[in-house]
Amino acid sequence: MEQEVDVLVCGGGPVGLLTAYCLARYGVSTYVVEQHERAKQTMYGRAAMIAPRTLEMLDQLDLTDALGQIGFVVRGQVSYKDGVRTESKTAASSNITDTFFDYLLLCRQRYTEDVIREGYEKYSKKGVKYGARLVDFSLENSKVRSTIETQESGQLTIRSKYIVGADGGRSKVRELAGILLEGEHINRHWIRIDGIVETNMPEARRGICGIQSASHGSILWACLDHGATRVGFALPRKLWEERGESITREDVIEEAKKALQPFTLKFKTVDWWTVYSVGQRLAAKYRVNDCVFISGDAAHTHSSGAAQGMNTGLHDAVNLSWKLAGYLNGWLSEDVLETYATERRPIAQRIIEQDKIISVVTGGEIPEQFKDDPDADPNKILTQTYEANASLNTGLGISYPQGSLLVASLKSDEVLKVVPGQRAPDVLLQKPGIRIPLRLQSLFKFKGKFTLLSFCGDPDKTRSSVKEWQQFFDSPDSFKNYSADVFQYITIVAGSNESGSPDEHLGVPSLGNTFYDVDGSAHKRYGIPTEKGAVIVMRPDGMIGTVCNLMDGKEASRYFAQFVIARKEKSIDIHNDDKQGAVLAAGEISLATDNGPQWT
Structure with a gap:
């Protein structure tokens, strides 16, 4: 038996399933193998806590609603010492702000897997192959040739462009790739x-x-x-x-x-x-031989003290999948794939450093670095550790370094409350005429595309800037002319939606659908003056890629020019007797004819 797909995913847990689901959703063919038979897998237990930022991301992937029908919603907590109620000792489930998902969802891994798998099967007829174990893989002609051993039909050969190891702490992919697990x-x-x-x-x-x-x-x-x-x-x-x-x-x-x-x-x-x-261990590399990636527990292991194992793995899956899909779809350059490790590995390192403290104090012991303090107390250290890492554990404070390929550097004279590399905050807006608020993040879904949020401010004060932005957008230098189908647009106007039309308010046709920031709170949250406006470029994973002025469309084009494939490719049909030439936007092709020489 032999199969050929774009990506082979090893591991049918939440991380592997979400990776496959995202890729399939973005139009990439996948095959998932899981070594354990479904009927014999542990039905309960394992990972359970889903953090706020993870819920935001899963909502953008149309999965949170189904999980919410199953899981237990937690807001706040109670603590006891020797049977007496005391002050809460962790910050994981309290003081969660700046999100509409201001709670933890406790849903055992079995049910999380069920929800993601059902979503995946809507996009892929192949489903998940259970009882299928990766035996070996090799690289042949820029492809991965994987040998899979199945319990029902012997060996299966899968040829793929990439292989992703989401197969747990004892990862076979990591082993075969020769990646060290350090710690x-x-x-x-x-x-x-x-x-x-x-x-x-x-x-x-x-x-x-x-x-x-x-x-x-x-x-x-x-x-x-x-x-x-x-x-x-x-x-x-x-x-x-x-x-x-x-x-x-x-x-x-x-x-x-x-x-x-x-x-x-x-x-x-x-x-x-x-x-x-x-144990606390971190893979030395997240990618080897260009075509092998690892994620989740295959890339990082630690205790469940802060409930970050599955959450971190799901973030890995979202980060890797949009980049891999972007490259495979011909939208993004291969350089984008290198940013998976540079963005995600430091996050795992931070979680492991936190876990080294938590795993000691949970047992009532004092970590080595606190032993010189005569007043050191395990419970106080635990509280301080949770409080210091609250934004990391909720996921809301995770950020990626500025100045990298996908995260522009913010100009020093900007006064915005958000900067590139951070998560784009969710805010409330209204449709034209309808006074019911809508969440910004409910207006679009993760589709592997960059979202341009045109905050147009007060049109009476920004009309000339909006017009200049529109003129650039329609110019030959605009990224609009790129062949990559990787952009989606939302226009946000500060002011009333009582009467009028979006185009009339703006003075020019809007980019994408227009929504109203009636009370100005959305502009305020982003720190955008309503008399100036700004454009926020949101990456496909909901993180901010760059920020530019309404009048500076060239800045947005410079950002995209680093990694978006701009070349237009046209397929042409040339018959043996065709004597006409063909004009290509760029590049050179060779065409073999049934008889006669090759045409270039």
Whole structure:
């Protein structure tokens, strides 16, 4: 058996599925293999927390609504110490601002996978091949030839232009590619157990509880989908030394009861439990041999202390997929693919540095760097660590460095509240005539395209600038003339939508659909003066690529000229007896005829 696709994705977990879903959504052919049979996979447990920024991104991919029908919404938390309610000890689920997704969604991995898979199958008839294990791959004529071993039909050969390893911490793709996983494996073990519980702890279904235990350190209590609860804590060293890998479910349940004291705990059902070791490791490279990429746990591993494993992996998937699709579709230059590692690897490094502290203090111990402080306290250190990394853990504060290929440098004289490399804030707008507010991010979806947000300010004050922007847009020098189908447009006008038409307000035809910033809050959030206006270029992943003045369309073209394919390509049909020439915009082609010489 042999298949040929653009991209082979190894791994049928959330990261692999989202990578394939995005690629298929952007018109790229994919094939997904997962070594475990679906019926024999762990049905529950594993990753559960979906952070606000991840929810924003999944919403742009038409997935959040379905997840919201399943998961448990968490706003805020409650904490206890020795049975007494105390100040909250983490910032992960509180003080989330500047997003309409101001909550955490707790949805077990099984259901997250189901939602993404259903989305993927709408775009790809191939679906996911379960019980299919990557054996080897080689590079042949600029393609990857992968050998897949299936449980039902023997070997399968897949030829692809690229292979993506989203196959977990023991990644076969990473192994075959010779990518080193650098870091350390720590002799600490954590317990996670999910099920339906009974307890006398107050507010047990509040969402997230942080419990301080004198015997077990910091205890995680998280409400899950379908009425289940997750209890997690560091396994006491003594118990691990006594039982080791022979530890049983009953041992884990009894330990959970001890950890929750003085509250009572009874497991009516147990869906899933695990004891796992903690380690922080980071792949030396995210791309090798030009055509091999890794993402998710294949690229970075750490504890679940800040619940960042799946979230970080899903961000990897979104980042990689639009760049890979852009190149494969002929829209973007190959240089764009190098930015996947330069943008995503430093984020994983930050999470690992945070995790080195969390994984120690969760067990009630003091990290090495704090041992000279006589007042050091594990609970205080944990609180401080969560607070210091709140924007990282919610995902809302993740940013990429300015001055890179896809992130322009902001001019020093700009006074905007947003800068290139940051996430583009969501704001409320209104349609012409309709007074019901709409979220900016609901007006377009992730399609692998750059979105140009023309903030036109007050038309009475910016009409000449808007006209100049429109004139450049229609000129031969404009990126509008690029052959790449990689742009979409939204025009935003500050002012009332009570009467009139967009074109009449602006004085020129608008770019894309026009929406009204009735109270000026959208311009204010972006820091754009209504008497000046500005153009915000949003990348396909919702991050800001560049900012330019309404009168400076050339700046936008200079930005896109770095990586967008501008050449127009035309296909022509030349018969053997055709004596006419053909004019091409650029480049040279060779045509073989049935008889006679080649034509160039």
